[in-house]
Amino acid sequence: MNAKMAADLGELLVPYMPTIRVPRTGDRVFKSECAFSFDSPESEGGLYVCMNTFLGFGREHVERHYRKTGQSVYMHLKRHVKEKATGAAGGAIPRRRNGKVFLDLELNRDFNGEDYEYEDEAKLVIFPDHFEIPLPNIEELPALVTIACDAVLNAPSAYKKQEPESWEEEIQVSRHARSLRQLDNGVRIPPSGWKCQKCEMRENLWLNLTDGAVLCGKWFFDGSGGNGHALDHYRETNYPLAVKLDTITPDGADVYSFEEEEAVLDPHISEHLSHFGIDMLQMQKRTENGHHTDNNARPRVSEWEVIQESGMKLKAVYGSGYTGIKNLGNSCYLGTVMQVLFSIPDFQRMYVGNLQRIYDYSPLDPTQDFATQMAKLGHGLLSGQYSKPPMKSELIEQVMKEEYKHQQKGISPRMLKALVSRGHPEFSSNRQQDAQDLLLHIINLVERNSAGSENPSDVFRFLVEERVQCCQTRRVRYTQRVDYCIQLPAPIEAATNREELLAYEAKRKDAEENMRAPPQPVRARIPFTACLQAFTEPENVPDFWSSALQAKSAGVKTSRFASFPEYLLVQIKKFTFGVDWVPKKLDLAIDVPDFLDLNRLRATGLQASEEELPDLMPPIVLPEDTRGMNRSPEIDEAAVMQLAEMGFPLEACRKAVYYTGNMGPEMAFNWIIAHMEEPDFAEPLTLPSMIDPGPSTSDSPMGATPLANSPPEESIAILTSMGFPRNHSIQALKATNNNLERALDWIFTHPEEEESDALSDMADTEPNDNTFSNANSHSDSTLSPDRDTSGPRVKDGPGRYELFAFISHMGASTMSGHYVCHIKKEGRWVIYNDHKVCLSERPPKDLGYIYFYHRLSSS
Numbered sequence: 010m011n012a013k014m015a016a017d018l019g020e021l022l023v024p025y026m027p028t029i030r031v032p033r034t035g036d037r038v039f040k041s042e043c044a045f046s047f048d049s050p051e052s053e054g055g056l057y058v059c060m061n062t063f064l065g066f067g068r069e070h071v072e073r074h075y076r077k078t079g080q081s082v083y084m085h086l087k088r089h090v091k092e093k094a095t096g097a098a099g100g101a102i103p104r105r106r107n108g109k110v111f112l113d114l115e116l117n118r119d120f121n122g123e124d125y126e127y128e129d130e131a132k133l134v135i136f137p138d139h140f141e142i143p144l145p146n147i148e149e150l151p152a153l154v155t156i157a158c159d160a161v162l163n164a165p166s167a168y169k170k171q172e173p174e175s176w177e178e179e180i181q182v183s184r185h186a187r188s189l190r191q192l193d194n195g196v197r198i199p200p201s202g203w204k205c206q207k208c209e210m211r212e213n214l215w216l217n218l219t220d221g222a223v224l225c226g227k228w229f230f231d232g233s234g235g236n237g238h239a240l241d242h243y244r245e246t247n248y249p250l251a252v253k254l255d256t257i258t259p260d261g262a263d264v265y266s267f268e269e270e271e272a273v274l275d276p277h278i279s280e281h282l283s284h285f286g287i288d289m290l291q292m293q294k295r296t297e298n299g300h301h302t303d304n305n306a307r308p309r310v311s312e313w314e315v316i317q318e319s320g321m322k323l324k325a326v327y328g329s330g331y332t333g334i335k336n337l338g339n340s341c342y343l344g345t346v347m348q349v350l351f352s353i354p355d356f357q358r359m360y361v362g363n364l365q366r367i368y369d370y371s372p373l374d375p376t377q378d379f380a381t382q383m384a385k386l387g388h389g390l391l392s393g394q395y396s397k398p399p400m401k402s403e404l405i406e407q408v409m410k411e412e413y414k415h416q417q418k419g420i421s422p423r424m425l426k427a428l429v430s431r432g433h434p435e436f437s438s439n440r441q442q443d444a445q446d447l448l449l450h451i452i453n454l455v456e457r458n459s460a461g462s463e464n465p466s467d468v469f470r471f472l473v474e475e476r477v478q479c480c481q482t483r484r485v486r487y488t489q490r491v492d493y494c495i496q497l498p499a500p501i502e503a504a505t506n507r508e509e510l511l512a513y514e515a516k517r518k519d520a521e522e523n524m525r526a527p528p529q530p531v532r533a534r535i536p537f538t539a540c541l542q543a544f545t546e547p548e549n550v551p552d553f554w555s556s557a558l559q560a561k562s563a564g565v566k567t568s569r570f571a572s573f574p575e576y577l578l579v580q581i582k583k584f585t586f587g588v589d590w591v592p593k594k595l596d597l598a599i600d601v602p603d604f605l606d607l608n609r610l611r612a613t614g615l616q617a618s619e620e621e622l623p624d625l626m627p628p629i630v631l632p633e634d635t636r637g638m639n640r641s642p643e644i645d646e647a648a649v650m651q652l653a654e655m656g657f658p659l660e661a662c663r664k665a666v667y668y669t670g671n672m673g674p675e676m677a678f679n680w681i682i683a684h685m686e687e688p689d690f691a692e693p694l695t696l697p698s699m700i701d702p703g704p705s706t707s708d709s710p711m712g713a714t715p716l717a718n719s720p721p722e723e724s725i726a727i728l729t730s731m732g733f734p735r736n737h738s739i740q741a742l743k744a745t746n747n748n749l750e751r752a753l754d755w756i757f758t759h760p761e762e763e764e765s766d767a768l769s770d771m772a773d774t775e776p777n778d779n780t781f782s783n784a785n786s787h788s789d790s791t792l793s794p795d796r797d798t799s800g801p802r803v804k805d806g807p808g809r810y811e812l813f814a815f816i817s818h819m820g821a822s823t824m825s826g827h828y829v830c831h832i833k834k835e836g837r838w839v840i841y842n843d844h845k846v847c848l849s850e851r852p853p854k855d856l857g858y859i860y861f862y863h864r865l866s867s868s
Contacts, residue, residue: 018142018149025082025135029060031157036063037167040086043067044375045368047389047420050129055087057134058161064376073368075136082135084144084161089128131162167376168423183266183273185249189218189281196221197286202526203254207238214255215239215265218275219248221285226253243267250275257282258820259289259313259827312596315853316817316829318840323847325398330834332389332396333419333844341843342444343426345830346451348841349814349861351390352832353576355465360387379458382425389420396846419844429454444816444828445494445580445859452493460758467802469493469578472571474612478547479555479622480563486556486622487615489571494578494859495544499597503539506531532596540581540599545569545610556625569612572805577605577862584822594821598855601815605862607808648674657681658691667694668722676723679730720747728752810862818858828858 022029032038040058042049048067050056057071058064060082066074071083133142133154142150144158203223204211210225213235217224224242225235239251249268252275256263262282266273275281279289314320330352334344350356360367360383371381389395395418429451455466473492478485504510513531520527545567553564583595615621644666651674652662665677665684684690719725720742727749728738733756741759745751813833820826829842831852838849 039065683729815857
């Protein structure tokens with residue numbers, strides 16, 4: 010090596026100079042994680058960063074990139090982590106870094122970074138000979154190479170750059186959090202009845218974490234007013250941190266630093282609050298219970314404790330399938346969904362079974378490839394590499410220190426989260442999201458990325474038969490649609506503890522009126538059979554138009570299973586909207602069964618005694634004409650004249666303006682271009698209710714579905730003006746919930762001959778929730794897999810199921826709180842709570858949110 014080092018490095022690098030780039034603005038430098046695995050600079054083999062693409066690769070993946078691209082020069086980054094030998098000094102020694110190396114690199118540790126010191130090592134490695142050049146080496150290296158190396162070392166890591174794209178500023182850990190001094194002055198904070206110690210304010214109260222003083226804030230803290238006594242107190246005492254009293258929940262609280270003049274994070278908030286008698290996990294229970302105990306009612310254990318199985322010594326499990334997923338700060342909704350998906354054999358087979366093939370054929374930027382990132386996460390969860398039991402020496406050390414630092418580290422879903430949330434207004438933020446929404450979004454991405462290959466989300470897909478009956482004529486229409494999840498209503502009126510609920514409501518109102526502490530809440534207990542019954546009962550169809558009467562009428566709809574999926578997703582509709590439009594959660598317990606037989610809900614199709622509704626179009630109603638269906642249509646005559654002046658027939662111009670809903674001449678012009686070839690192009694506009702009910706109605710420009718289920722005409726016009734056939738455009742819009750951008754994507758991934766696949770891409774649309782929706786009745790035959798293989802693939806079988814997983818939510822709304830999941834593996838229940846994976850002692854099946862059942866074999 011020394012003899013080689015004596016060679017002129019400049020000369021050695023000459024052949025590679027054209028491939029070495031300096032990162033420009035906008036280039037993302039992946040220096041904290043491998044694109045194909047969870048290797049990082051802290052891993053044994055370190056990380057190799059390509060000096061041309063700035064992608065990072067672990068030791069076992071870098072050769073593939075070299076063979077595929079011919080790129081020879083990589084920067085090898087290695088971080089050596091050592092525990093500080095500080096003894097009682099407790100982290101007084103500042104962290105050591107090696108020059109500018111690895112600035113801005115995230116730590117891959119869950120424990121406190123200040124207990125460790127790092128030595129960072131960087132070198133250039135030239136493939137295939139693995140010739141190494143230690144860095145920095147400014148004297149020997151060509152200037153361009155030095156600049157490129159310096160730029161890579163100083164670049165922010167790719168995800169540091171990306172995550173704060175959310176409009177919210179990232180909240181930083183306070184510099185006072187770790188070393189905060191707390192006075193032993195005996196102060197204990199009661200669970201309610203707080204008021205400012207210097208005035209009578211009862212709102213916007215802040216608890217000083219040094220001396221326990223409860224004082225009011227100032228208007229600028231959160232807009233709710235106050236006299237600024239908390240700030241005055243800081244000026245007198247210099248006690249820096251305060252927590253807002255009504256924000257304390259088991260997963261955190263709002264902390265403000267007077268000295269840093271901003272909202273901050275306090276990783277030790279739990280200990281800081283317990284100093285004043287506030288136990289965060291018990292808080293919900295205590296505030297519900299007040300400090301007075303009702304002899305007739307036992308204190309209720311909070312949902313947070315039950316779901317997380319707090320207070321029990323849960324045994325940690327390790328190995329394949331027992332790997333935790335790190336919470337990136339409100340990303341537990343993603344972690345729980347991925348844990349369940351990768352416990353399903355079809356997902357394991359598709360992504361982990363095909364790992365080598367997926368990696369070999371991945372595009373030049375694997376960070377942007379869905380299959381690669383799914384395979385990476387799946388392998389991380391199932392390989393067991395990132396879930397190893399601690400060694401004996403570590404266990405002894407833990408017992409000695411009474412610490413559990415070396416818990417599972419878990420894997421970070423950072424790369425997959427960035428990919429699946431790209432361009433999505435909700436998932437791309439750092440806020441908590443609904444796990445159900447994400448699950449359907451993932452299923453949709455799996456659908457889109459499985460063209461021409463095995464599609465693991467087939468296991469969830471089933472057909473719903475919807476039967477609509479006109480109450481006046483008793484005639485019926487049967488249609489089928491694709492779905493992926495059944496949403497069960499939770500009828501509060503069916504609660505088995507109704508009297509208790511009514512008594513609680515009366516007490517709560519009385520307490521509110523008399524300014525007393527609220528009574529302990531009562532959780533509604535609802536039988537699962539009542540939820541299923543509510544799901545199967547006929548429901549009214551709003552604005553039903555009867556084709557038999559050719560008028561509005563009363564209509565009812567019932568839904569049944571036209572096929573049973575291999576894996577059944579059941580969501581309990583726990584969330585509703587409060588008067589302030591904020592989603593709120595109903596406090597429910599449901600006796601969800603381990604075994605489920607739904608065979609009695611199998612669809613029957615048209616019965617011999619039933620008569621079908623005629624297949625007619627309802628009249629199209631323009632937005633400004635929603636009530637007067639018999640009035641002549643209002644048409645923007647100015648737009649008509651503008652088009653007529655271009656030389657188009659007057660009647661065609663009138664139709665164009667009418668069918669595009671008076672959206673202006675430009676939209677109408679697109680409609681004209683798309684319909685010029687039609688035989689009735691220049692014929693007078695005929696009101697929809699006058700149209701002759703012949704078979705040609707399904708090709709008419711007003712849309713193809715009975716019961717006004719066609720996409721907006723203006724959206725169709727935009728797609729047809731781009732040269733796409735009308736029918737294909739309608740299918741694309743239907744399949745993507747009328748989202749133009751996704752409809753374009755759908756058109757490109759679904760060639761025309763696969764038109765009948767339209768319905769199979771509906772995963773991303775929320776499963777129909779009391780809305781009437783159906784497919785074109787002419788296409789019913791294409792939905793049956795027996796009759797037409799190009800229809801949506803369904804794996805039909807008996808409707809008998811066994812529960813194998815459930816996701817639970819804690820907190821008041823989907824936008825806050827925390828998710829965990831329980832999965833049955835090897836005959837025992839396991840709880841996955843972020844990076845912690847343990848055997849479950851008491852799985853809280855009655856408090857779940859989404860349940861996963863697998864079909865029982867027919868034997």
